[in-house]
Amino acid sequence: MPSNSSASMFGGAGGRGSRASVASLEGLRNVLRNETERDSAPAPVVPQTAAPTAAQAPPAAPADDKQTLRGLNDRLSGYLGRVRQLEKENGDLQKQIDDILAKRKAPEGRDWDQVEKPLDDLKKQIKDITKDNAKLLLQIDSTKLAIDDLKDKLEDEKKACKELEKDVDALKKTDEETKQNCKQTQNEIDMVKEELARLEQEHKKEVDVLREKVRDSDVTVEIESQNSNLAEIIHKIRRQYDKLAMKNLKETEEWYQSKFENIKVVEAQNTEVLMSGKSDLKELLKEKRFLEVKIQGLHSMIYSLEETLRGTQVEYGQRLTPLNKLILDLEKELKAVRSQVEHLVENNKNLLCVKMKLEAEIENYRRLIQGMTADTESLDLSLEDALDSDQQKPDSKAPEMEVVKEEAAVKQESAPSDKSTPSDKSTPSDKSTPSEAPEGDAIEAEKVFSK
Known part of the structure; x- marks a missing residue:
């Protein structure tokens, strides 16, 4: 290629x-x-x-x-x-x-024990975590309850806190006064120190002046006597000046010490008062915080009690509604029973009045019946006389007998008709006495007429 x-x-x-x-x-x-x-x-x-x-x-x-x-x-x-x-x-x-x-x-290719070991560890960790969560939840609940108590206590503490604030204000005023006193004492100490320094300077000046004078005297002094010893004279003069210097120094030190002892005593008293005031202030602040916490707890307690009170009021209100209905129904029934009782009482009173009237009428009827019995006796006597006379004169006496019979029948008819109305209303015992009497009278009258 x-x-x-x-x-x-x-x-x-x-x-x-x-x-x-x-x-x-x-x-x-x-x-x-x-x-x-x-x-x-x-x-x-x-x-x-x-x-x-x-x-x-x-x-x-x-x-x-x-x-x-x-x-x-x-x-x-x-x-x-x-x-x-x-x-x-x-x-x-x-x-x-x-x-x-x-x-x-492959089923036998994997070792499940090795796989389960970390899983068991994880399960233990999960259990521990769940226990920790449960403990935390309990702690949360306990802290919530503690917070509620603290809130309730805080309400009480706030009240005491106000009083403590007043006390703290008074202590602050006293603290300011003590500070002013301390400043005054410090100023006095500074003044004393300045005076001491001034006196020391004056003393030094005087010593210097005296030394110059001594030197000048050493220069200008002429000794006439031949036997005089200048060294001894100078030594005597120095002793005198040393004595004067020591005397002045002691006096100044004594004055300084006496002055500063008084100042130290006053300062110690002021520091003691200040420290006591600070300790009291710290205690009052602690009490204030404690009272604030207590007030908060009491506030929460009052709030929870108010909520429980509202709940109980609602609950008992729901329970009392049917009872109120029952009470109203019973009151209505009681009013109806009272009205019925009053009506029955009135009826009873009326019946008593009627009974009294009937008893009075019965007594009147008894009196009338007694009068009728006396009339019947007189009639018996007159009838006997009339019968005797009729035997002698029957024709002339017949119409008279008929008239007497009619009068007796009319009386008998009028007596039971008048007695029928009160006897129905009266008791059975009252009916027996007046009804029996006229029956006996009628029988006696029939006997007389039959004779």
């Missing part, structure tokens, strides 16, 4: 009909660059790979590009070798995959 032909570009990837042809060198270079980038990337697992194809172009290349074509052929041969190597590697990987799949499909 000639070197300038493009036949070496055909049959890529095993000579299965793939073809790479370009129209110019730039297009060929681009194709090769793309191929090298694909080679550097991880190749997919496929049984066979095909060479990339490009757009069709004239097969012949220019004569000046022979060297470039040779280099491209060399690169293509290396590419094909690389493809074969990758195919082998893909085959090996495919075999390994098939072996692994075969082992997984």
Whole structure:
């Protein structure tokens, strides 16, 4: 095959009909660059790979590009070798995959104990986590209850807090007063220190002046006596001045100490008062916080009690509604019974009045009957006399006898007709007495008439 032909570009990837042809060198270079980038990337697992194809172009290349074509052929041969190597590697990987799949499909290929061990550990972890969650929930509930109690307590604490704030304000005022006193004492101390420094300076000045005088005296003094000793005289003078200096120093120190002792005593008292005030303030602040927490707890307690009270009111209201209905119905029935009882009482009163009237009438009838019995006795006597006279004069006495009989019959008829109305309304015991009497009277009258 000639070197300038493009036949070496055909049959890529095993000579299965793939073809790479370009129209110019730039297009060929681009194709090769793309191929090298694909080679550097991880190749997919496929049984066979095909060479990339490009757009069709004239097969012949220019004569000046022979060297470039040779280099491209060399690169293509290396590419094909690389493809074969990758195919082998893909085959090996495919075999390994098939072996692994075969082992997984086999029942005895997997050790379930090794799989279950981490699962058991995970189950234990899940149980522990659930226990921890339950504990946390209990803690949350307990904290909620504690918060409610604290809220209730806070309400009480707020009330006490106001009083404590008043006490704190008073303590603040006292603290400010103590601070002012401390400032005043500090100012006094500074003044005393300034005075002490001034006195020290004055003392130094005086000492310097005296020393200068001593020096001058040393210079100007003339000793007339021949036996005098200047050293002893100077030594005496120095002793005197030292004594005066020591005396002045002691006096100043005593004054300074006495002054500062008083100041220290006042300052110690003020510091004690200040520390006690601070401790009281801290205690009051602690009490304030505690009372605030207590107030909050009491507020929540009051709120919960109000809610329970509302619930109980609603519940008992629901329970009392049927009872109220029953009470209203019973009240209505009671009113009806009362009205009936009142009506019966009125009827009873009326019956008692009627009974009293009937008893009075019965007594009147008894009196009348007694009067009638007396009349009947008188009639018996008159009838006997009349019969005697009739035996003597029957014709003249017959119409008189008829008149007497008619009067007796009329009396008998009128007496039972008048007694019939009250006897019906009266009791059975009342009926017996008046009815029996007229019957006896009638029998006696018949006997008289029969005679």
